[in-house]
Amino acid sequence: MRVDTTGKISLDHIYTQPDPRAYFGTLRGLGxxxxxLAKPYFLRLIQEYKDATGIPDPTVLDIGCSYGINAALLKCDTTMDELYERYTGPGAAERSRDDLLERDRDLVRARDRSKGAAKNVRFLGLDSSENALAYAREAGFLDGTVHADLERGDPTGPQRELLAEADLVVSTGCLGYITEKTIARVVAVQKGNKPWMAHFVLRMFPFAPVAETLDAAGYETVRAGGMFKQRRFATAEEQAQVMDRLAAVGVDTGGAESDGWLLARLHISRPRATNERVIMDLAAVETVRTEDRRIEQ
Structure with missing residues (x-):
């Protein structure tokens, strides 16, 4: 397997197919x-946002959304195991793209906004893969999509209008491949409001530049206690290269990545003017000190 510039194996091909079967087929084998793991945290943040703002129907923007996986989990109250079986189980390979889409639309119609914190929530997706966005939109997982690479330039006028609708911004693994440039451009398009954010970031990628950018924009950032398994290492070479990268940035991997898993931390950012001081009522959080670039580890 080819290794990219971060030391991880390159999985670019699974994000550009016309449907999610290659995505789920590859990632299922990697656990x-x-x-x-992010789902309950996103649900808690959405509910806290509703309670704090009185807005019953917020809009969530998923950065690096690919095929709308986070939206499918939240909107349809499904699980990764269900989705793995849906796209890689018996008979999945024989289905046409249209068959898959119709089956997914049935799922959305049956479960969409049915209960809990995700009730009445609208989901937007930002990604550089046009095929993934098209599938997620046609399936009904996403209510709107932005096909753009905000690392390279500003969004267009219509893209700005859609991004400006975000009340919350989430991500599960894209930070590191995208940087504070994208986050800054998402914040810049807002019209007076500052969306709350929750980002799951691999420990190999420093979060301090993002925290500093958000701090300058009027945010406070906290980091949840604990670590979250993203996936298993695909090869011994990948593990060795990632371990080297972690060591280079001073991260202790004993009993963590050394056990064979890529691990992420959860960072939550919210406007400093927010009256309610508790963020998600987490048992343990640590304020991110932007002057101390080691804190993101």
């Missing part, structure tokens, strides 16, 4: 689980 990819971060969207499932």
């Amino acid at each position: 990819y689980a971060i969207p499932q």
Whole structure:
């Protein structure tokens, strides 16, 4: 397997197919689980946002959304195991793209906004893969999509209008491949409001530049206690290269990545003017000190 510039194996091909079968087929074998682990945290943040703002129907923007996996989990109250079986189980390979889409639309119609914190929530997706966005939109997982690379330039006028609708911004693994440039451009398009944010970020990628950018924009950032398994290492070479990268940035991998898993931390950012001081009522959080670039580890 080819290794990219971060030391991880390159999985670019699974994000550009006309449907999610290659995505789920590849990641199932690697135990990819971060969207499932993120789900309860996103639900809690959405509910806290509703309670704090009185807005009953917020809009969530998923950065690096690919095929709308986070939206499918939240909107349809499904699980990663269900999605793995849906796209890689018996008979999935024989189905046409249209068959898959119709089956997914049935799922959305049956479960969409049915209960809980995700009730009446609208989901937007930002990604550089046009095929993935098209599938997620046609399936009904996403209510709107932005096909753009905000690392390279500003959004267009129509893209700005759609991004400006975001009340919350989430991600599960894209930070590191995208940087504070994208986050800054998402914040810049807002019309008076500042969306709350929750980002799951691999420990190999420093979060301090993002925290500093958000701090300058009027945010406070906290980091949740604990670590979250993203997926298993695909090869011994990948593990060795990632371990080297972690060591280079001073991260202790004992009992963590050394056990064979890529691990992420959860960072939550919210406007400093927010009256309610508790963020998600987490048992343990640490304020991110932007002057101390080691804190993101």
